[in-house]
Amino acid sequence: MVSTRLQDDIASIQGDTTLFNCENTGNRSILDYHSLNDNLHHNIPKWYHKNVIYELATIKNSIDTVEHDQIRDFLLVAFSSILRRVSNACPGFGNLMINKNAPSKNKIFEEFSRSVESMTQGMSNFAKEATNCQARVFNRDSRNLGFINDETIDFICTHPPYMAAVPYAEYQKLSLWWLGYDQYDLDKSLIGGRRNRSDTPERFFHDKTISLSEMKRVLRRKGYCCIVIGNPVYRGKSWKLNEIIKQTCTDIGFTFLKEISREGSGQYFSWVTVQQDGHRTTKYL
Secondary structure (H helix, E strand, O other), X not given: OHHHHHHHHHHHHXXXXXXXXXXXXXXXXXXXXXXXXXXXXXOHHHHOOHHHHHHHHHHHHHXXXXXXXXXXXXXXXXXXXXXXXXXXXXXXXXXXXXXXXXXXXXXXXXXXXXXXXXXHHHHHHHHHHOOOOOOOOOOOOOOOOOOOOOOOEEEEXXXXXXXXXXXXXXXXXXXXXXXXXXXXXXXXXXXXXXXXOOOHHHXXXXXXXXXXXXXXXXXXXXXXXXEOXXXXXXXXXXXXXXXXXXXXXXXXXXXXXXXXXXXXXXXXXXXXXXXEOOEEEEEEO
């Protein structure tokens, strides 16, 4: 049923999407650019060619009319996944920078459609492998896992934020703008967000301790917890988060088991931390 609805909604979006170049619109019916601009984040015109904005806006407007909540969310994820590569952002960089000589981009709906097809195939492949199980996704804060009862989780695998090293909200601002969110509101809510503030380390460790305490509370006594950790450089100082997190976890009640390291090409390292029956193992990856 979901697959059929998805196909029908994709066909509807495709039928409603106007594909054109700004220099050659002909007599096609198009959205009024001035009224369109009124409903967009004010920075979007700086990051996209005009024809791309038309197509993206038409796709987004069509997705918003999809009645099935899960299909609408699925399509929004596919929509979000193309927003950077159809923008005027410089390729090959993690951070966002405008390419003043960005080449023209066309066939945006086709790009969106390919993303939907790839995601659909991925779900199908996953369903074949993950049999006799049900997955649920919760959009919650790890500092408050009140919706999970004590000692009910068998395994935790988490990759917490790199303290002050990655501007997560900044990296996602194109998607946030198109989906109606504010990057600064998101940045305020993140563990280690607002990284330019002088109290960033103190806030990060305070929030991380709360998060780790919640993880300890919900994990079964014979459960495992894996944590991937990176050591950032902040204001000229290298922060040994692997050692700090190990000590914090030990203080909370975890027992350290093992650590596996993988040295990166630069100053970053990754770890995984495991817990079993009160023992916690940190594995460098």
